[in-house]
Amino acid sequence: MHLDLSELSQLAPIFRELFKGYHVSRRDPELYAQLSNFQDQYRTLFRALGFELVCDTRGFYYFVPALAAAAVNQTAPRLALFPFILVEHLADQGRDPVAVLDGGSLGRDELPSLLEKYRDLFIQAEVQTVEELEEKIMRRMTQLGFAGEENGIYRFLPPMHRFLDVCLSVQQDRDLAASLHSVLPLPAPVLIDDDSDEKLLETDDPLDLSDFEEESEEDAMARAIAEEQETDA
Numbered sequence: 001m002h003l004d005l006s007e008l009s010q011l012a013p014i015f016r017e018l019f020k021g022y023h024v025s026r027r028d029p030e031l032y033a034q035l036s037n038f039q040d041q042y043r044t045l046f047r048a049l050g051f052e053l054v055c056d057t058r059g060f061y062y063f064v065p066a067l068a069a070a071a072v073n074q075t076a077p078r079l080a081l082f083p084f085i086l087v088e089h090l091a092d093q094g095r096d097p098v099a100v101l102d103g104g105s106l107g108r109d110e111l112p113s114l115l116e117k118y119r120d121l122f123i124q125a126e127v128q129t130v131e132e133l134e135e136k137i138m139r140r141m142t143q144l145g146f147a148g149e150e151n152g153i154y155r156f157l158p159p160m161h162r163f164l165d166v167c168l169s170v171q172q173d174r175d176l177a178a179s180l181h182s183v184l185p186l187p188a189p190v191l192i193d194d195d196s197d198e199k200l201l202e203t204d205d206p207l208d209l210s211d212f213e214e215e216s217e218e219d220a221m222a223r224a225i226a227e228e229q230e231t232d233a
Contacts, residue, residue, distance in 0.1 A: 003041055010034040014042070018053070018063045023145035023159035025060040035061050060145070060159045078125040079144075082137050083163035085118045097167070101160045108134070108152040 005011065014031050017024060024031045035042055035055075043053045052064040086106070087097040100106065111130050115122055127133050138154055141147045146163070147154050 003045055007038055008034070008041060008045070011042075011045075015046075017145075018046075018051070018061065021063070021144050023060045023062045023157075023162075025145060025158050027145070027148060027157055032059075032061070056158070056161065058158050058161050060157075060161075062159065062162075078127065078137050079140065079146075080163070080166075081121060081125050082141075083160070083167055085114070085121060087164075087167045089114055089117065098164065101156050101164045103156060103158075105153050105155040108154070111138070 010031055014024065014035060017028075017031065024035060026032050035053075039053075039055060043055075046053045046063070053061060054064050055061050083101065086101070090097040090100050111133055115127070115130055115133055119128075122128065122133065125136075127136055138147070138149070142149050142154070144159075145157060146159050147156050149155075
């Protein structure tokens with residue numbers, strides 16, 4: 001593909017933002033329009049430079065790995081932890097986590113109760129005060145394009161879907177595991193008297209092939225023929 005760099009008028013600011021881990025969305029109309037109009041050209045150029053440009057169909061662009069910069073890597077565990085906490089917090093309140101994280105909002109006045117409720121988890125992320133919660137998590141999320149803040153209200157932007165997808169995937173795995181655990185029959189053990197010559201433990205496991213372990217190939221063939229004859233009769 002021939003690249004006309006004169007068309008890529010926003011190359012410098014786009015690369016600068018993407019390189020530091022920022023997610024370009026419709027909130028950045030000029031950069032977003034440039035990426036949308038010349039998506040293939042930008043993808044080809046960035047790939048040649050060693051970066052993979054991803055266009056999420058829900059309306060945002062980012063680099064893979066998106067958290068490439070060292071400064072971002074230091075905060076990645078906090079950013080990954082917060083959506084999980086928020087999903088559980090919203091569910092406990094009877095609020096739809098998907099609706100909130102998909103373009104909804106969270107008030108700054110909700111942060112103290114959130115911190116208190118999940119203090120042990122926040123401490124692991126080196127967040128112990130509301131100020132640290134705002135500085136290390138909320139402000140970082142706004143800097144990376146996951147949220148916007150205005151008048152004490154944090155509004156979540158389309159890139160939050162990256163975190164939301166992970167949360168939903170984990171929840172689906174948990175639901176599947178719980179479902180399999182409750183639906184699949186487990187072999188029921190039957191205890192035999194100690195004085196009995198029978199096995200100490202029997203099961204109704206259909207995969208228990210112990211009765212046939214000593215059967216020879218000739219015996220197995222004869223048994224199969226006999227069973228087939230009984231069926232035909």
